[in-house]
Amino acid sequence: MIEVHIMAEQVFYGLAILTIGSAIFALESRELIYGAIGLALSMLGIAGFFILLDAPFVAMFQIAVYVGAVAVLVIFTVMLVRTNELFTKREDKNRRIAGIVFAFIFMIVIGLILLGSELSKASIGELKIDNITQKIGGEMLTYYSPAFILLALVLAGSIIGALTLARREDVDNSYERVN
Amino acid sequence: MNELIDYLVVSIVMISVGIYGIIVKRNAIRMIFSIEIIANAVNLTLIAFSRYLSDVQGQVFTLFAIAIAAAEIAVGLGIIIIAYRLYREIDVAEYRSLKG
Numbered sequence: 001m002i003e004v005h006i007m008a009e010q011v012f013y014g015l016a017i018l019t020i021g022s023a024i025f026a027l028e029s030r031e032l033i034y035g036a037i038g039l040a041l042s043m044l045g046i047a048g049f050f051i052l053l054d055a056p057f058v059a060m061f062q063i064a065v066y067v068g069a070v071a072v073l074v075i076f077t078v079m080l081v082r083t084n085e086l087f088t089k090r091e092d093k094n095r096r097i098a099g100i101v102f103a104f105i106f107m108i109v110i111g112l113i114l115l116g117s118e119l120s121k122a123s124i125g126e127l128k129i130d131n132i133t134q135k136i137g138g139e140m141l142t143y144y145s146p147a148f149i150l151l152a153l154v155l156a157g158s159i160i161g162a163l164t165l166a167r168r169e170d171v172d173n174s175y176e177r178v179n
Numbered sequence: 180m181n182e183l184i185d186y187l188v189v190s191i192v193m194i195s196v197g198i199y200g201i202i203v204k205r206n207a208i209r210m211i212f213s214i215e216i217i218a219n220a221v222n223l224t225l226i227a228f229s230r231y232l233s234d235v236q237g238q239v240f241t242l243f244a245i246a247i248a249a250a251e252i253a254v255g256l257g258i259i260i261i262a263y264r265l266y267r268e269i270d271v272a273e274y275r276s277l278k279g
Contacts, residue, residue, distance in 0.1 A: 012181045016189050023193055023216050027200040032208060039212050046219045049186065053230040058238050058245075062222075065249050070215070077256045078208060081263045099202035107195040111188065120184045128233040135235040136242070144239055151246055158250035165257035168264075 012052060019045030032078050040071035057133045186227035193220035207259045207269045211252060218248045 019042050026038035043066035050059035114120065129135065140148050193216055200213030222241050229237025263269050 008181065012185065019189065020192050020196065023196045026212050026216070027196065027204060027209060032206070035209065035212060039215060042216065043219060046223055049189070049223055050226055052181070053186070053226050055226050055230070055238050055241075058226060058241050061242055061245060065245050066215075066219075070249060070252050073253065073256060074208070074211075077260060080260060081208075081269055096203050099199045102202060103195040103199035106198060107191055110191050114184065114187055114191070119187065122183045122231060124181070124183055124231055125233075127230070129235060132235055132238070136238055139235060139239045140242075144243075147243060151243055155246060155250050158254050162253045162257040165254070165261050 008052065011048070015045050015048045015052070018042075019049070033075065036071060036074045036078055039074065040067050043067050043071070054127050054132070057136060183227055183231045186223060190220045190224045190227070193217070193223070205270050205272050207262070207271050207274075208256075210271065211255050211259070214255075215248065215252065218244065 022038040022041040022045065026035045026042060029035040029038060043062065047059040047062040047067070050056070050062060197213045197217035197220065200216065201210060204210055204213065222244055225237045225241045225244070229235065229241070259269060262274055266273055268274075
C-alpha cells in the first residue's frame, strides 16, 4: 500500500509539471501551431488529475472533448488563418512586466489565503461512494434534467451560430450542385 | 496521499498563467488559449472538492462546464475567422470597429 502512495505522489508531481509547463508553453511558443499542441498536452494533464481524483468518467469526457474536439478545432483555425502575422508580434514590454507582476500578486495573495485557512489541513480520506458513473447518470437524468436539456439546446445553438458566422455571402454559390 | 491543498495550489498556478496570458497577449487565438486554461483550472477545483466531499454533484457540474466551454470555443473561433477575413489580422488591437 505504501508503494502505491509513493507512486501517486510522483505521478502527481509529474502531472503538475506537465500541465503547468505546457500551459506556459502554449502561451509563449514562437509558432501558434506548437502552442495549440501545448494546450492539448495541458488538457491531457488535467485529465490525469481527474483520474488521480477518482473521476474516470469525467477524465474520459475531458479527453474526448478537449484533446479530441477542441484541439483539432484550434489547429484547423490556426491553419486557416496562417500568415506571417501569426508569429508572436512585438509585445509591449511594460504590458508584459505588468502581466507577470499581476499574475504573481494574484497567485501569492490567493495562495496565502488558502494556505492560511483550514482547507490546508483538510484530508481527502477514503472514497465513500461507489458506482460513480451510475450516480452521475442518475443525477443528470433526474435532478439536473432541465439543465441537461438546456445544455443540448445551447450546443445546437452554438453549432448553428458557428456555421452562420463561417458562411460567406460574397461567394457565388451557383457552382454548388443542388440535388 | 495528496491532499486537497495540493490540487488547489496547482489550480491557482494555472489560473495565474491564464490571467498573465489574457493581460499580455494581443493575439486573439492566444487569448482563447488563456480562457481555456482558466476554465480547466476551475474544473480541476470542482473535481477536487467533489472528491473531498465524496459527492458526485461536482462531477456533474464539471461535465456541464466542459460542454459549455466547448460551445464557447466553437463560437469564439468562428468569430476569429470572420474577423480575420475582414481585417486580415488576428491582433485584437486592430479590431477597432468593435470599440464603442
